[in-house]
Amino acid sequence: MLERIGLGSLDQLYSDVPAQFLHKGQYQLPDAMSEQEIRNWFASLEAKNAKLKVFVGAGAYDHYTPAVIPYLCSRSEFLTAYTPYQCEISQGTLRYIFEYQSLICELTGLDVSNASMYDGPTAAAEAMKMAIACARKKTRVLLSKSLLPHVIKVVETYAKFHGVEIGYVPAPDGQTSLEALKAELAKDDVAGVIVPSVNRYGIIEDHTGFADAVHEEKGVLVEYCDPSALAVVKTPGEWGADIAVGDGQPLGLPLCYGGPYVGFMAVKKEHMRKMPGRIVGQTVDKEGRRVFVLTLQAREQHIKREKATSNICSNESLMALWVTIYLSLMGPEGLRQVNKLSSDGAHYLKAELLKTGKFEDVFPDKPFLKEFVLKPKAFPGQMQKKLEEAGFFAALDTEEGYVSFCVTEKRTKAEIDSLVATVKEG
Amino acid sequence: MSKILDNLKYSESHEWVKVEDNIAFVGVTDFAQKEMGDITYVDMPEEGDDVLAGEEFGALESVKASSELISPVSGTVVLVNSELEDAPEKVNEDAYGAWIIKVEMSMPSELDKLMDAAAYKKMIGE
Numbered sequence: 001m002l003e004r005i006g007l008g009s010l011d012q013l014y015s016d017v018p019a020q021f022l023h024k025g026q027y028q029l030p031d032a033m034s035e036q037e038i039r040n041w042f043a044s045l046e047a048k049n050a051k052l053k054v055f056v057g058a059g060a061y062d063h064y065t066p067a068v069i070p071y072l073c074s075r076s077e078f079l080t081a082y083t084p085y086q087c088e089i090s091q092g093t094l095r096y097i098f099e100y101q102s103l104i105c106e107l108t109g110l111d112v113s114n115a116s117m118y119d120g121p122t123a124a125a126e127a128m129k130m131a132i133a134c135a136r137k138k139t140r141v142l143l144s145k146s147l148l149p150h151v152i153k154v155v156e157t158y159a160k161f162h163g164v165e166i167g168y169v170p171a172p173d174g175q176t177s178l179e180a181l182k183a184e185l186a187k188d189d190v191a192g193v194i195v196p197s198v199n200r201y202g203i204i205e206d207h208t209g210f211a212d213a214v215h216e217e218k219g220v221l222v223e224y225c226d227p228s229a230l231a232v233v234k235t236p237g238e239w240g241a242d243i244a245v246g247d248g249q250p251l252g253l254p255l256c257y258g259g260p261y262v263g264f265m266a267v268k269k270e271h272m273r274k275m276p277g278r279i280v281g282q283t284v285d286k287e288g289r290r291v292f293v294l295t296l297q298a299r300e301q302h303i304k305r306e307k308a309t310s311n312i313c314s315n316e317s318l319m320a321l322w323v324t325i326y327l328s329l330m331g332p333e334g335l336r337q338v339n340k341l342s343s344d345g346a347h348y349l350k351a352e353l354l355k356t357g358k359f360e361d362v363f364p365d366k367p368f369l370k371e372f373v374l375k376p377k378a379f380p381g382q383m384q385k386k387l388e389e390a391g392f393f394a395a396l397d398t399e400e401g402y403v404s405f406c407v408t409e410k411r412t413k414a415e416i417d418s419l420v421a422t423v424k425e426g
Numbered sequence: 427m428s429k430i431l432d433n434l435k436y437s438e439s440h441e442w443v444k445v446e447d448n449i450a451f452v453g454v455t456d457f458a459q460k461e462m463g464d465i466t467y468v469d470m471p472e473e474g475d476d477v478l479a480g481e482e483f484g485a486l487e488s489v490k491a492s493s494e495l496i497s498p499v500s501g502t503v504v505l506v507n508s509e510l511e512d513a514p515e516k517v518n519e520d521a522y523g524a525w526i527i528k529v530e531m532s533m534p535s536e537l538d539k540l541m542d543a544a545a546y547k548k549m550i551g552e
Contacts, residue, residue, distance in 0.1 A: 298487035307492070307494070
């Protein structure tokens, strides 16, 4: 290869790299392994994992994954497909993205969905940028303090490098305060507000009056949602929100050290030209057949350059397919059942934990779904560790000094009782 | 050959201006609409917004391009052509009929910096 490009040595190829940046000496690499050795080595690493019963959520939920999903997703037509620029040869990929978008619109109650984004927190950050683009002259975006901590961190990071000012709305009673929101809006510089549908304490928030207050000041209302919960709680569309974002993980994606997950974004039609990401649309070909194409591309950076709302063109397409198959399998009734079973388990666990006398209730009058927080009377860190030793991932410490629990449809009554018994002993 | 009307003023970024008293109607030229191809969307300001000569006030989108609209005059937008919201193709059909914004001018002397029909014709080389 060097000969072909007219070079005498590898050093010559890297001659542009300043000498002080070149590695000198030998690389510290282990010896090569055979296939059998490498399999054994990875198996020994895997054996170090603790297989805990998951009783925490905090943005990633241990819902059941029907076996048909990984089977279908690993078909080579899906697994190896690249960005569907050429609609003539990409109808299969475009079709499932279109189905995905339709399902996200139905779940969120909004008009237009994009082809998906990286994950929930980055989708929230994109919504922040979109709010600034929609509002033209306003410069500040408000975040509710009841958003998940990692969502707040990621939005703050994006804001810092895009010159967006961030403000906060407190949630003193476990729910974003409308009064505090109105006080911030009165400062006349707010482009948008991001609030959680079900919040970091597991509480289902009441957003009555939020959309009116935000729209009066010409801002946009963004709802950060658990899409699984949208089957049973009020949708962003019903709250009058302009943008819905969140992580698609609860829709059957297994917990896997943080990913790959998938972000979603849906918006009202009037905002679609400011929405980042790809959109697949439906049309007819010259013979009148139903076909799918990428559409509204003039929004995107390869056309609009630096004026585009975002530089995102990629999406988590295979994970979007995963979510599409999950939602098609579950249907509205199946999704309601997942929520009912999870919620029943969580309410049972909370009642049993309170009976142990080791906790105080924090927000007794607030409705919750599958997740809740309690205030432990003893040191929380000790409890999480003790439960880990007994085989449970539970009682996650929060910044406020609470411990957080979550129950999904995968947890049996026997497992819940066993967790409570362990807490009692401790 | 692109259509150029004698009674209008033209900018280097292909906007035309028609003046009625202190009001300026602003649109894009026939040459510009031909260059863009099928217009699919006109991004317009809101009524009451201020515009500045030489500054962006909106954008045109076609199937495969996006182009900024630059205001030839300074002033306040008193009306936007809401017909274009649902029928952006009117810009292709009749570029001089499809005005985009109506501006109450704050500096009418800026009109002197714009081209007349002959100068614009020369600029586009037709």
